[in-house]
Amino acid sequence: MSGGVEWALHCCVVLTSVREPVPAARLAELHDVSPTYLAKQLQALSRAGLVHSTQGKSGGYALTRSPELITVLEVVDAVDGPSAAFVCTEIRQRGPMATPAEACTTPCAISRAMATAEAARREALRTITIADLANDVESDYGAGALNGIGAWLRTTGA
Amino acid sequence: MSGGVEWALHCCVVLTSVREPVPAARLAELHDVSPTYLAKQLQALSRAGLVHSTQGKSGGYALTRSPELITVLEVVDAVDGPSAAFVCTEIRQRGPMATPAEACTTPCAISRAMATAEAARREALRTITIADLANDVESDYGAGALNGIGAWLRTTGA
DNA sequence: ATAGTTCCGGATAGGAAATGTCCGAGTATT
């Protein structure tokens, strides 16, 4: 899995603590990561419609919906792309004992097994929302932790 | 996910139809894939103890246990390695708002969410055995399909 | 209107990981 997913999820969580747009450079400074590369992940989130971007002075990124309505799966798909982890090469149709193409109407047994496992993972990611993550952070580090970060995000850059 | 997993699983399934060792080159010919690269995957299976290798003339690979006792998860771990798909960079400990290291006794909320999803996928793979896959193949292409492949594997190379 | 700030997309290196290939070590057969 792409490493940018972690950055994107952290950004979504901290964005729950502010309502005004936050520039990508400021989010990168908060997490101490590459500003240009983080910008690319945020663009992916924008294309997927998860965050809204406003240009110009005092612009930046903000969540489009309530955190309860954004699932972790949506963020993962937006950044990593919706391509499945396992891709069937259809090697059953190759070699001297190849099964004829007309008998391959359904995916092979191995492909089905992988699809089942992948569906289980995606279902688990679908049940977790950004609001759940933000709630867990408050539980871990004390209530108001996200508010502190929100206050820092609102202040103009150092 | 590595593409070699597909090859390894197909090899395990067809190996259920023979009891004598089958050379890696013959398995590669059956699937029409790179012989040397497939050998690498089979070596990984051997290191994991899923298949037993015998050298010398009339040598090759054979399953060590009954197909019911080999899970798909074991094959995936053997080929792709047991490394998790998601690796937490601990970016919560970086930047101006970093959380102190002494407060990071447990994994962060995002890491926990990913671990849950990954566990669901692994659990799904654990419940499927090589015997299940072989059974599905017989259901798909008719009983005796694997026996035909087994007979071809036993014949000396073309 | 002008200037300054911000997002957006593509083009471009660098590096890690997967893919693919080769030759030596070892063993059963002859």
Added chain:
DNA sequence: AATACTCGGACATTTCCTATCCGGAACTAT
């Protein structure tokens, strides 16, 4: 013992991810 055949690990090649930079468009505040 000689031989032929096999596995095993070390060696190139290619692909993809990571990371960067630049030009352009759009928006806000002055």
